[in-house]
């Protein structure tokens with residue numbers, strides 16, 4: 001039986017699917033990923049991008065941080081693609097338990113997914129570091145220089161920067177979902193960033209499916225691997 005048939009069978013037999021997603025699920029919506037050849041981290045900047053989107057750089061040079069963040073990290077006005085939509089449909093059908101995502105673009109929710117655990121936060125949530133007041137992403141987009149709250153504090157995106165920890169509640173919910181999954185779909189991620197990539201070890205089943213255009217360090221431990229575009233596969237599921 002060919003791989004796609006096997007995947008279709010596994011999906012039809014599952015009632016507790018978990019999708020673990022990365023930037024590769026959003027490239028077909030027009031949002032660049034990080035480590036593909038045309039990804040953000042392969043573009044030239046004054047500093048390495050991973051340095052700019054770190055906590056210490058945000059503290060040391062907020063003007064530059066927010067300029068980079070506004071230009072390169074604020075994906076607004078994009079639409080979900082077939083992969084986001086199929087995952088949302090499976091949840092509505094009671095087949096998919098949760099999406100655990102590294103993405104900060106909010107496209108899973110835009111497609112209708114309800115149970116989405118955002119390991120790295122979301123650009124849609126922004127809080128004043130002083131009074132905790134909430135601001136939408138448009139506030140950051142439209143602000144000049146460092147976005148300031150009416151109380152004078154900096155408005156900081158609810159996005160996990162390098163050197164920052166993940167939210168404890170999100171970790172627990174993600175681990176619980178992956179542990180209970182009967183089918184784990186790992187979609188569009190290079191599996192090179194921790195602790196996120198390490199979450200795969202909580203999966204206890206024998207149906208780990210990896211769909212990623214490039215090779216990943218986990219190819220050898222997956223039960224089914226597709227090095228193809230997600231849209232190509234999900235349009236057949």
Ligand code: APR
Pocket residue numbers: 021022023024025027028033034035036039102103120188189190191192193211212213214215228229230231
């Ligand atoms: N179909 C299938 N795979 C794709 C597609 C596609 N249409 N587009 C891109 N990919 C694959 C690429 O081959 C790449 O291996 O998606 C993967 C994306 O990997 P990264 O760019 O490293 O993104 P991700 O794994 O999500 O990065 C993890 O790194 O910088 C941090 O916080 C950031 O959440 C991000 C984390």
